[in-house]
Amino acid sequence: xxxxxxxxxxxxxxxxxxxxxxxxxxxxxxxxxxxxxxxxxxxxxxxxxxxxxxxxxxxxxxxxxxxxxxxxxxxxxxxxxxxxxxxxxxxxxxxxxxxxxxxxxxxxxxxxxxxxxxxxxxxxxxxxxxxxxxxxxxxxxxxxxxxxxxxxxxxxxxxxxxxxxxxxxxxxxxxxxxxxxxxxxxxxxxxxxxxxxxxxxxxxxxxxxxxxxxxxxxxxxxxxxxxxxxxxxxxxxxxxx
Numbered sequence: 001x002x003x004x005x006x007x008x009x010x011x012x013x014x015x016x017x018x019x020x021x022x023x024x025x026x027x028x029x030x031x032x033x034x035x036x037x038x039x040x041x042x043x044x045x046x047x048x049x050x051x052x053x054x055x056x057x058x059x060x061x062x063x064x065x066x067x068x069x070x071x072x073x074x075x076x077x078x079x080x081x082x083x084x085x086x087x088x089x090x091x092x093x094x095x096x097x098x099x100x101x102x103x104x105x106x107x108x109x110x111x112x113x114x115x116x117x118x119x120x121x122x123x124x125x126x127x128x129x130x131x132x133x134x135x136x137x138x139x140x141x142x143x144x145x146x147x148x149x150x151x152x153x154x155x156x157x158x159x160x161x162x163x164x165x166x167x168x169x170x171x172x173x174x175x176x177x178x179x180x181x182x183x184x185x186x187x188x189x190x191x192x193x194x195x196x197x198x199x200x201x202x203x204x205x206x207x208x209x210x211x212x213x214x215x216x217x218x219x220x221x222x223x224x225x226x227x228x229x230x231x232x233x234x235x236x237x238x239x240x241x
Contacts, residue, residue, distance in 0.1 A: 002069040004031070011072045015043075015080075025178045027203070031069035033087075033241050035182070035205060039175035042145035045084040046171070046182050046205070050075040051097035076101040082144035084111040086121060086132075087153060087169050087184030096124050110143050114150070114169045116161040136165045147174040151195060153186035155218045156211075178202050181235070187211075187219045188229065196233040204235035 006014045011028070018026045018038060026038035034048040050071050075098050084102065103109060103125070113121045115134030122129040135141055137152040151170040152158050159167040170183040180203040181196060206229060210222035221229065223240065230238035 001067060002031075004069055004072045006072065007070065008073045012077060025175055025180070025202075027180075027239075028072070029239075029241065030072050031067060033182075033184070033205075033207065035241075037146075037173070037175065037180065039145050039178070042082045042175075043080050044144075044146050044173070044175075045078070045081055045102070046173075047085060047087055047184065048075070048098050048102070049095060051095055074101070075099075076105055078102050079105040081106040081109045083146055084109060085148070085171050085173075085182070086111055086113045086117075087171065087182070096126075099125055112141060112143070112148055112171070114166055115139075116163070116165040116167045135169065137169065145175060148172070149174075149199075151181070151183070152189065152192065153184045154189035155185040155220070156187060158189055172196070172199055172201075181205065181233075183207065183221070183229075185218070185220050187221060188225055193229065193232045201233055201235045203237045203239060204230045204233065205239045205241060206230060208240040 015038065022040060028036040030036055030048055030050065032049040035046040037044040037046060052067065081102055111132050112135055113132045115136045118132050118134040119129050121132045133141060135148065135150045137150045139150050141148045149172040151172055152166050153168040153170045155168045161167060168184060170181065170186060173180045173182065179199050179201050181201050182205045185207060206226035207220040208223040208226045209220050211219035226240055227238065
């Protein structure tokens with residue numbers, strides 16, 4: 001298991017010391033698909049998974065879910081979070097053991113989810129359905145210092161609910177003049193490149209784990225597909241996860 005370069009108090013000190021930089025966009029990988037984004041005084045968590053709930057759930061099964069990395073720290077210590085994104089309802093993107101401690105530590109934080117999954121997320125968190133901010137592909141929202149645009153994602157196919165809303169989303173995130181794209185779990189899908197070309201993307205965060213039919217794991221981009229997508233949409237920097 002990979003040991004993070006910065007962990008626990010070292011990680012928190014690194015975040016605190018980076019705060020206040022008016023020009024830089026700060027980004028930390030939290031393991032899995034999770035990232036912490038810092039812009040000026042605001043902090044955004046993208047798809048955090050900071051528990052071992054799936055390891056316990058699937059222990060001894062034919063679908064083991066063992067973390068690639070040790071946790072950077074406890075979610076209960078993240079008392080500075082303004083916003084969280086959750087691209088879909090899988091536990092490693094919207095797990096209660098991660099999100100509930102964060103909301104306890106940062107009671108003013110909001111979470112943006114796919115509108116199609118809003119009731120599901122509210123039930124998982126034990127909160128009112130009005131608390132998660134639902135978003136669909138093409139819709140825009142602004143929270144704290146960040147602007148969000150929903151982008152369709154296909155965790156094999158583009159799935160929609162009975163109202164036609166996407167169950168899986170990526171997010172185009174603007175912080176000042178910076179534009180960051182986090183695809184969520186996705187494979188290449190029709191129209192994705194064209195939609196992303198409307199934005200001048202500085203950073204594209206893309207999965208590279210492909211698919212594993214033997215482990216019954218739904219599909220994601222593999223390394224070559226992620227690199228091709230990043231190049232096709234003109235991203236200045238591509239970060240694999």
